[in-house]
Amino acid sequence: MDSKSPERIIADETGQQRTLGYVHHLYGDRCETIMEMDDRHTNRHGGLHGGINAILLDSACGFAASRAWSDDGSQLVVTLSLTTNFLAPAKSGPIKAIGRVSHAGQSVAYADGQVFDGNGILIATGSGVFKRVRNS
Amino acid sequence: MDSKSPERIIADETGQQRTLGYVHHLYGDRCETIMEMDDRHTNRHGGLHGGINAILLDSACGFAASRAWSDDGSQLVVTLSLTTNFLAPAKSGPIKAIGRVSHAGQSVAYADGQVFDGNGILIATGSGVFKRVRNS
Amino acid sequence: MDSKSPERIIADETGQQRTLGYVHHLYGDRCETIMEMDDRHTNRHGGLHGGINAILLDSACGFAASRAWSDDGSQLVVTLSLTTNFLAPAKSGPIKAIGRVSHAGQSVAYADGQVFDGNGILIATGSGVFKRVRNS
């Protein structure tokens, strides 16, 4: 179930991705979005800004959703709704978000995700609803 | 109700904030978090990355929650949960998230938010639950 | 904006509705779902069971979404996702949920809602994403 090496790695694809420095690793059953933690990502407490968890979950779950309709993750999707639960502060990086599809229909897919810090502590969970859109 | 000039402006406070370039404007009844839109914030469609809406909502709602317990927004809070609904793509900046508290108890506050693009189009809505934590 | 008398009242339409005893009041810009509070609705604390807030919000927001596509609320919709925030316990009935559409596209609509108890206290807020489905 847990394949060892990613089928595809996606880096530097969007401006947002370059700014924050995360990379998508596409596995057979999931997308792992991995980000080193540095000064770009800090909050008022000096730790990882919580909003980053939302961005990583959105990305990992969105790619998982895309792959429900396209093996290579090329299908464009838009997020309809995303909920993020913030469980614990991140102690150290790298931060890893894992997204998996729970259900994909004709036009809408659902995905769940978890975010772990560098020590393997579960720091956030979330779920999203994604809609397939026409590739331009 | 809608005061004309902010009581306080908070810029460059955190690494995350500097990286993405948003600024908090604290008004009597709300926090407005404003961000110019540029190459740092783009998604696969070339538009505003949806995750940014989550970050802006988290920030605007979090500050609104903080001010439920401290006039100057100095009270530290952590986000317990945040839901973001993505209504429409942003056509142009600046992007403005507005957060308002719906209820604040002893230790937990709730806030709702909206995000507008530069044309005044409502592009996202959301709500968050925030917990008061001890200032260090 | 706040019209005084409902354009339509919907009672006893579904088994769920009869079981819990709520009634939909359709106004021009919103749906109000109203429910007397009794022994059918209590939680472990003897107050209103929180889950009821979710049901009322789902109903009020779902009807508001339906009416974005059909004046009389006959358009069938399914809820894709619903988030409920529980702000305060209900002191007394009747409980009133108000749902309003924030955005409606071709196939997906978004609605926000509030729930008030009989004293006018805001006891819950929420938001939902709804999809239009073919009427059978």
Place this chain on the structure above:
Amino acid sequence: MDSKSPERIIADETGQQRTLGYVHHLYGDRCETIMEMDDRHTNRHGGLHGGINAILLDSACGFAASRAWSDDGSQLVVTLSLTTNFLAPAKSGPIKAIGRVSHAGQSVAYADGQVFDGNGILIATGSGVFKRVRNS
């Protein structure tokens, strides 16, 4: 991990529970909330009313949270926020919601849940944030 027989069964505890007819089965690592499906639970499509999924998830996740602080599930908790994703219609009963805690701190616990229909189809997922309150 998946213990075979429940450590405790809780039926008829609240008015809400009696009205809808669900029963909690407490296992070592989870709460299963099980409900036969009948005329009390139907929606406009004649199927299971979506809001029921929210009630079952709230109950199963809330009990899981309670047990993070009390083995017998006697610790009272209030739900701060609950998100429900509606994946598929229920074809037949009994409906089973499973709630598990993902993280429990001093005062706040997080739980995730899934809802299955009688055929074992995943019909809903969700997550909730719960706060420990003083037992009266």
